[in-house]
Each structure stands twice: as structure tokens, then as C-alpha cells.
Amino acid sequence: MASSMDVEAGKDVYTKEKSFAPTGMRIVFKDLDYSVPSNTQKGVKAFLLKKVAGYFEPRQMAALMGPSGSGKTTLLDVLAGRKNAGVTEGTVAFAGQKPTPQFLRRYTGYVEQFDTLLGSLSVYEMLLYTAELKRSIREPLESKKAAVEELLTKLGLQRCRDVKIGNAMAKGISGGQAKRTNIGIALITNPRVLFLDEPTSGLDSFTSNEVMRVVKTLVDDGVTICATIHSPTSFCFSLFDSLIMMVKGRVVYFGARGARERAGW
Numbered sequence: 001m002a003s004s005m006d007v008e009a010g011k012d013v014y015t016k017e018k019s020f021a022p023t024g025m026r027i028v029f030k031d032l033d034y035s036v037p038s039n040t041q042k043g044v045k046a047f048l049l050k051k052v053a054g055y056f057e058p059r060q061m062a063a064l065m066g067p068s069g070s071g072k073t074t075l076l077d078v079l080a081g082r083k084n085a086g087v088t089e090g091t092v093a094f095a096g097q098k099p100t101p102q103f104l105r106r107y108t109g110y111v112e113q114f115d116t117l118l119g120s121l122s123v124y125e126m127l128l129y130t131a132e133l134k135r136s137i138r139e140p141l142e143s144k145k146a147a148v149e150e151l152l153t154k155l156g157l158q159r160c161r162d163v164k165i166g167n168a169m170a171k172g173i174s175g176g177q178a179k180r181t182n183i184g185i186a187l188i189t190n191p192r193v194l195f196l197d198e199p200t201s202g203l204d205s206f207t208s209n210e211v212m213r214v215v216k217t218l219v220d221d222g223v224t225i226c227a228t229i230h231s232p233t234s235f236c237f238s239l240f241d242s243l244i245m246m247v248k249g250r251v252v253y254f255g256a257r258g259a260r261e262r263a264g265w
């Protein structure tokens with residue numbers, strides 16, 4: 001594996017990092033295998049991840065890249081604890097802790113590739129509805145409303161707050177606004193880690209840049225960000241701090257973005 005970052009830096013994966021909020025959370029993974037029963041050969045295990053290792057730093061945004069079918073979404077899902085079929089082996093640590101399902105629910109957010117929005121609601125209603133569902137039942141409504149307002153501002157959605165989301169039949173908000181609303185849904189619980197699966201898919205390059213510029217601002221709040229990304233614009237690519245390149249379930253590059261240029265390869 002080519003690497004300009006020291007994977008060994010994460011060798012003591014279960015340590016005593018306790019106070020990750022508000023400083024952020026480091027994610028370390030080592031020797032990660034993920035297998036499922038093959039759907040092409042009977043009785044054979046298909047290894048979708050093989051000896052995958054790396055780490056994500058807090059206050060940084062990492063890109064997961066590689067050809068279609070290389071295992072990017074699989075790695076994202078394994079790290080986010082979203083795989084309930086198949087066998088995962090190896091170690092994953094969030095801030096030095098082995099993550100339990102409750103830990104992952106509390107501290108991570110996941111933005112799926114396809115928007116999961118309700119077309120009949122406005123952007124504000126969608127976020128408040130999610131806040132009601134996902135934030136503590138004991139939290140007063142006024143506090144939830146304030147959290148939604150804060151998110152609308154952070155994600156640049158104030159201008160379309162009262163516009164209906166819409167659907168294929170009834171045009172509503174734009175693709176970039178829909179993507180940012182979807183990101184808002186993942187952020188409503190104030191996660192310390194944000195996983196995004198293809199956040200720019202289906203967007204034109206201007207809108208992709210806009211969405212990723214907003215996502216990058218979240219690192220200032222101490223969030224650790226990891227996004228799978230296909231053919232990013234050069235601006236989008238420049239926003240990433242580190243890069244994992246995958247081919248056929250293996251990591252072929254793990255390092256700082258731009259390390260190759262800096263080394264003069």
C-alpha cells in the first residue's frame with residue numbers, strides 16, 4: 001500500500017481519548033475485512049474489503065475514491081455500523097473506543113446518496129420534523145426550532161426555508177438545496193462524525209462546489225468528515241485534506257491530498 005501518512009500512528013486503536021467534544025473524534029481502522037456470501041459462486045465468501053487500514057483526523061475532510069464497485073460505500077457503511085449482514089473482521093475505533101450501536105447513533109450522521117426528503121414539506125418543516133423525531137423528547141420545542149434556524153443559516157438555506165421540497169411532478173427546491181437539506185437532516189443531532197455517500201452525484205459542477213464548500217465549513221465545528229466522491233471538480237478535490245483510494249476492496253493509496261505533487265512525483 002502506498003502511503004504518505006503513517007497508518008501505524010493509529011496502532012493503539014483502543015486508547016483513552018475521552019474528551020472528543022468539542023475537539024473532534026479521530027477514527028482509526030486496521031486490518032478491516034468484510035465478507036458476504038458470494039452471489040456469483042455458491043458456497044464462496046466474497047471479500048468486499050480486504051485488510052483495509054487508515055484513519056480520519058478530526059477537523060479534517062477525507063475523500064474515499066476509486067472506480068465503481070471498488071468498495072467505497074461498503075467501507076463507509078462498515079465504519080458507520082450500517083451493515084447488519086455479512087462478517088466484519090478487524091478493528092475500528094472512534095476516539096479510542098470500540099463503537100457500540102448506541103455510540104454510532106449518538107455521534108455519527110450519514111448522508112445517503114439519494115435524498116430522502118418528503119416533497120410536501122417545506123425545508124423548514126422537514127428539518128423541524130426530523131428534529132422532533134431524532135432529538136431528545138425532553139428538549140423543548142423552542143430549543144429544537146432554534147437548532148433548525150441555526151442549521152438553515154449554516155447550510156445557506158434561509159432563502160428557501162419556506163419553499164416546498166417538491167418532487168418529480170411538482171418542482172420545488174433545487175438539487176443543491178435538496179442536497180444541503182439532506183445534509184441538514186444528518187446534522188440535526190449534532191454528530192461529531194459525518195459520513196457522506198456521493199454528496200455531489202447528480203449535481204452540476206457549480207452546485208457540487210457550493211455543496212462541498214458548505215460541507216467543508218463543518219470541520220470548524222470539530223466534525224470529522226468522510227465522503228465517497230466520484231470525479232470531483234478540481235475545487236471540490238482541493239477541499240479534501242486526505243484521500244483513500246480503493247481498488248477491488250483494497251486500499252491502494254492512503255495519504256494527504258496533494259502529497260504526490262508536494263513530493264514532486
Ligand SMILES: Nc1ncnc2c1ncn2[C@@H]1O[C@H](COP(=O)(O)OP(=O)(O)OP(=O)(O)O)[C@@H](O)[C@H]1O
Binds near residue numbers: 037068
Ligand atoms: N454478494 C456479493 N457477491 C459478490 N460481490 C458482491 C456482493 N455484494 C456486493 N458485491 C460487490 O461489492 C463491490 C462493492 O460495492 P460498493 O457499492 O461498495 O462499491 P462502490 O465503490 O461504492 O461503487 P459505486 O461507485 O459504483 O457506488 C461491488 O463490486 C459489488 O459488485
